[in-house]
Amino acid sequence: MSKFTIESWQESDVMKxxxxxxxxxxxxxxxxYVGVLQGTSITHYSLCYLPNGSATFTGIEVFTGQYxxxxxxxxxxxxxxxxxxxxxxTLSIIEGSGTGQLKTISGTxxxxxxxxxxHELHTHFSL
Known part of the structure; x- marks a missing residue:
């Protein structure tokens, strides 16, 4: 398990x-991140907000550091x-995206x- 803190969150309208x-x-x-994952990341999200305040989101996160x-x-x-x-x-490692000693990593x-x-991130990764 790893823990993460959000250092910054910048959100903007695409379409009202x-x-x-x-x-x-x-x-x-x-x-x-601290724990099993140690380092930093940047995530780019697309979010669809509904009138009830809920939102569905997808995105890609690029993590740099250690696992x-x-x-x-x-x-x-x-x-x-x-x-x-x-x-x-839920997150899944994009196959072939690993670099350095993480070149062969896979998982969710x-x-x-x-x-x-x-916040807690529960990893199910394998090298």
């Missing part, structure tokens, strides 16, 4: 709901849902993030 009830937004998030003391970078595909003040997401992860400052 004119002909639809949904609003499309994009976000760039910078994170800092179990092996250095390199990986790209992760995100899919998730935000509702009732909590974001839940999941998180649940609410209002707290630090």
């Amino acid at each position: 709901g004119k002909n639809t009830q949904a609003s499309l937004r994009s976000a760039v998030i910078k994170k800092h 179990q003391a092996c250095e390199g970078s990986i790209s992760l595909l995100h899919e998730g849902l935000f509702e009732h003040g909590e974001a839940k997401g 992860a999941h998180f649940c993030a609410g209002e707290q400052k630090e």
Whole structure:
């Protein structure tokens, strides 16, 4: 398991709901990781907000640092849902995206993030 903190979150409108009830937004998030993963990342999200306040999101996160003391970078595909003040997401390593000692890494992860400052990422990776 790793823990991450969100260092910055910049969100902007892509399309306000004119002909639809949904609003499309994009976000760039910078994170800092400690634990099994140690390093930093940048995630680019596309979010679809509904009038009830929930949102579906997809994105790609690029992590740079260490996994179990092996250095390199990986790209992760995100899919998730935000509702009732909590974001839940699943991540999968994009095959072939690993560099350095993480070149052969594969697997998935999941998180649940609410209002707290630090969030848990449960990894199921293999080298």
